[in-house]
Amino acid sequence: MRAALTILAVAALASVPLWLRDPYLLNALITTGIFVIGAMSLNLLLGFTGQLSLGHIAFFGIGAYVSALTSLGFDIGLPGGFRLVHEPWPPILGFVLAILFAGTCGYFVGLLSFRVRGAYFVIVTISFAEVVRLVALNWVELTQGPLALTNVPSIALPLAGVGELTLRTKLQNYYLVLAVGLIAYLLIARLVHSHFGRAMRGLMENETLAVSVGIDVTRTLTLAAVISAAIAGAAGSLYAHYIRIIDPEVFAFINTVTMVIMVISGGKGSLAGPVVGGLIFGLLPVALRPIMAPEGQWIAYGGVLIAILFVLPRGIVPSLAQRFAARRSGKTPLAPVALAETGVKERV
Amino acid sequence: MSEFLQHLVNMLVLGGTYALLGIGLTLIFGIMNVVNFTHGVLYTFGAYIMFIVVHQLGLNFFLALPVAVLAGWLLGAAIELTLLRPLRGSDIDTTMLVMIGAWIAMQSGALWIWGGVAKSVATPFPEAPLVLGPVSVSWLRLFVLAAAAFLILVTYLLINRTRLGRAMRATFQDHDTASLMGVNVDLIYTSTFAIGSSLAAAAGALLGPVYVIFPQMGDLAAVKAFAIVILGGLGNITGAVIGGFILALAEELGAGYVSSGYRDAMGFVIIIAVLIFKPTGLFARSERVG
Numbered sequence: 300m301r302a303a304l305t306i307l308a309v310a311a312l313a314s315v316p317l318w319l320r321d322p323y324l325l326n327a328l329i330t331t332g333i334f335v336i337g338a339m340s341l342n343l344l345l346g347f348t349g350q351l352s353l354g355h356i357a358f359f360g361i362g363a364y365v366s367a368l369t370s371l372g373f374d375i376g377l378p379g380g381f382r383l384v385h386e387p388w389p390p391i392l393g394f395v396l397a398i399l400f401a402g403t404c405g406y407f408v409g410l411l412s413f414r415v416r417g418a419y420f421v422i423v424t425i426s427f428a429e430v431v432r433l434v435a436l437n438w439v440e441l442t443q444g445p446l447a448l449t450n451v452p453s454i455a456l457p458l459a460g461v462g463e464l465t466l467r468t469k470l471q472n473y474y475l476v477l478a479v480g481l482i483a484y485l486l487i488a489r490l491v492h493s494h495f496g497r498a499m500r501g502l503m504e505n506e507t508l509a510v511s512v513g514i515d516v517t518r519t520l521t522l523a524a525v526i527s528a529a530i531a532g533a534a535g536s537l538y539a540h541y542i543r544i545i546d547p548e549v550f551a552f553i554n555t556v557t558m559v560i561m562v563i564s565g566g567k568g569s570l571a572g573p574v575v576g577g578l579i580f581g582l583l584p585v586a587l588r589p590i591m592a593p594e595g596q597w598i599a600y601g602g603v604l605i606a607i608l609f610v611l612p613r614g615i616v617p618s619l620a621q622r623f624a625a626r627r628s629g630k631t632p633l634a635p636v637a638l639a640e641t642g643v644k645e646r647v
Numbered sequence: 648m649s650e651f652l653q654h655l656v657n658m659l660v661l662g663g664t665y666a667l668l669g670i671g672l673t674l675i676f677g678i679m680n681v682v683n684f685t686h687g688v689l690y691t692f693g694a695y696i697m698f699i700v701v702h703q704l705g706l707n708f709f710l711a712l713p714v715a716v717l718a719g720w721l722l723g724a725a726i727e728l729t730l731l732r733p734l735r736g737s738d739i740d741t742t743m744l745v746m747i748g749a750w751i752a753m754q755s756g757a758l759w760i761w762g763g764v765a766k767s768v769a770t771p772f773p774e775a776p777l778v779l780g781p782v783s784v785s786w787l788r789l790f791v792l793a794a795a796a797f798l799i800l801v802t803y804l805l806i807n808r809t810r811l812g813r814a815m816r817a818t819f820q821d822h823d824t825a826s827l828m829g830v831n832v833d834l835i836y837t838s839t840f841a842i843g844s845s846l847a848a849a850a851g852a853l854l855g856p857v858y859v860i861f862p863q864m865g866d867l868a869a870v871k872a873f874a875i876v877i878l879g880g881l882g883n884i885t886g887a888v889i890g891g892f893i894l895a896l897a898e899e900l901g902a903g904y905v906s907s908g909y910r911d912a913m914g915f916v917i918i919i920a921v922l923i924f925k926p927t928g929l930f931a932r933s934e935r936v937g
Contacts, residue, residue, distance in 0.1 A: 411923055414922070417739060422877065425873075563744060594756070597758075612737070
């Protein structure tokens with residue numbers, strides 16, 4: 300049942316470029332897809348370990364910068380009069396390095412920040428992202444600062460014997476993002492259904508109990524952080540090679556908030572949640588664009604976030620799944636009407 | 648040496664408003680356990696109230712400060728009543744995300760109403776700074792320091808010498824017991840949020856004329872407030888005051904001796920360092936308000 304639904308959804312997504320010819324909408328779908336990959340990686344932390352990281356864009360941005368710099372090359376001065384010169388490499392190596400580098404950063408950030416929990420964890424992660432943003436803004440020699448890294452080359456896939464295929468068109472990039480997204484989805488699905496996934500959820504539900512049955516908290520959380528950061532780095536690399544220009548604004552806090560909204564609205568801790576929430580919120584600005592000024596769109600964005608937290612605090616996918624399951628078993632779910640009739644307040 | 652003295656004087660002026668910001672946030676964070684992302688927007692709001700009163704209504708500069716405090720109080724109370732009260736008892740992540748939603752909506756609202764162009768406020772103070780030997784400081788900044796010190800004193804007396812303050816301290820220690828002893832906890836939460844918000848608005852109204860006023864000015868202010876709260880310890884007013892001055896000193900020295908580009912990074916570096924090495928804050932003797 301679930302597998303059939305997944306295959307159906309993938310087939311539907313794969314068919315989109317066949318009937319959708321509008322380049323603006325295709326572009327919106329590609330950038331949305333990239334952010335959905337980021338949201339899926341955030342969901343691994345937020346939904347399966349319960350840690351709300353509000354610095355997740357740091358790994359996305361690090362991936363973007365590593366990938367762009369690998370394929371563009373750089374020449375920086377080091378203390379003591381040395382110079383570090385890097386000749387441009389093929390973008391596909393940038394993609395691999397972005398994953399490795401972001402994952403390594405995830406390891407160290409996880410190691411440090413998991414010493415604190417709750418609100419403090421949130422604030423440490425925000426601070427990390429802001430420090431990275433300020434470094435990207437001020438280390439002009441490496442990153443060009445606010446002038447941005449321009450002319451980032453498109454990703455080229457090496458084809459055995461033929462040469463290589465450079466992915467320049469929107470159509471090619473759409474399928475690239477879809478393929479990476481699918482791999483990330485299957486990887487996360489595999490992970491959360493493994494022994495390691497059960498350890499993560501055990502930790503989320505009751506840390507003390509999880510420790511008492513022998514779950515290594517630091518190891519579990521750090522591993523989740525590494526994988527999550529690596530996937531976010533892959534998404535960042537896709538972004539850099541698709542948009543082909545990268546500046547410190549990629550680290551803007553609002554980008555993290557976008558991913559968080561995608562996860563929360565779709566349903567944290569649900570594999571399909573970030574995809575559903577991501578498609579809704581990624582395409583909401585496209586839908587609002589003809590009728591609202593940009594400021595109005597952001598007001599609506601904030602308003603919709605608040606509304607979802609009030610109305611569907613568990614997210615769209617879990618709420619729908621619950622209703623569906625209740626209908627199949629022949630029982631109606633606890634309807635608010637019935638509760639209201641008996642005089643019990645809905646929100647207890 | 649004279650350069651260092653100048654940094655110290657700048658630190659005093661900056662530290663006063665930082666302390667105001669920090670006190671407001673530490674009260675809300677400590678008593679209500681809410682990570683208040685709207686704190687920066689309230690700071691922006693206070694600055695715009697200053698601009699409206701002075702330039703659009705044409706009233707006195709000194710009248711604008713109490714108006715900003717009152718407006719911040721009202722907006723804070725409104726946010727608490729509409730967004731936080733219905734979510735009482737939800738987990739900290741939910742309220743935090745609701746506050747993020749409110750922050751995005753309100754900041755975009757400010758952009759919509761006043762536009763993105765930075766505005767400056769004319770002040771009645773002379774342009775020429777006060778020169779004392781090797782250091783100079785503008786009259787406006789001296790007024791900002793004095794007003795901030797006055798507001799800090801008022802808040803301190805409010806928390807430590809009044810019935811409301813005692814109820815707030817009791818709620819901080821144990822809100823169930825406080826509730827059993829007849830404290831109206833809902834009222835305390837609304838008052839706490841309103842007071843914290845009015846302090847943020849006051850800080851914005853004071854620093855707005857020193858710099859310029861624009862819709863995103865509150866973002867960095869909010870992060871700085873978090874840094875101060877973490878430095879000083881949750882709900883610790885004295886800690887927030889000391890934390891405000893430490894952050895101001897770190898920024899002044901960082902901008903003066905490292906690179907002005909990294910001035911605003913100091914707050915984040917402090918947050919990360921304190922949480923890694925001493926997560927309870929530098930001055931946490933015991934968990935209490937006051």
